[in-house]
Amino acid sequence: LPIVGLAHSPIAQRRMALYRGVVSVLFDTREMAATELNVRALAELQARGIAAQGDQVILTRGDHMNAHGGTNTLKILSVA
Template identity: 80%
Template sequence: MANAVLDATDAVMLSAETAAGDFPVETVEAMARVCLGAERERSAQESGHRIHEGFSRIDETIALSAMYAANHLEGVGAIACMTATGYTPLIASRIRSGLPIVGLAHNPVAQRRMALYRGVISLPFDTSEMSATELNDRALERLVAQGIAVAGDHVILTRGDHMNAHGGTNTLRILEVETRHE
């Protein structure tokens, strides 16, 4: 199990026999301890994912740029990805940062999918009633309400000009959480 974590596996699970054995709670607790211990290893926190490759997709470029910024800018508290499908947080999760990656999606299928990505917190977020100018503030307010970000934190936000469009992520913003967001 530790090797799976060190190999950047997104999720681990038990077989039916193990999960339904005489000690299912203790088994899951032991699995969690092993996974958390493996994640603390320095090699599990570093990533060379696609470091020497070019990119063919704009959304992929934005996701990886967000992670680069998160790993090099001081004061970043979280990465937030507004997404229709969960693809941007998936790509971002391939780069280790130790920071929460928040997938903000209206689509329940995308929310469930993102719940399996390593380091990604999936939150429902409906952008249909928001103007383009409201999106950033509402996203920051959501992160503060969930205890993910606090005043003074930088949040790296990715989104598309056309919300809810597959493959439409084309924007990266570095925002500061202000007391008005709390």
């Protein structure tokens, strides 16, 4: 299964690229509510052909964006 890292900056994108099996995608998360982030992330994956309608995606993120080590949320989402 593909592992996709949505990076908020080119620096984060380059760091993610060091992990084996991870595809990093530049994705702007500034000034975005959590529900909007979920919808836009799924739309980005669909646009890139990574996810299709009916797929399930595990999304992890932090409540405080740009905080190192702040991942505290895991959601299983269905692509509509």
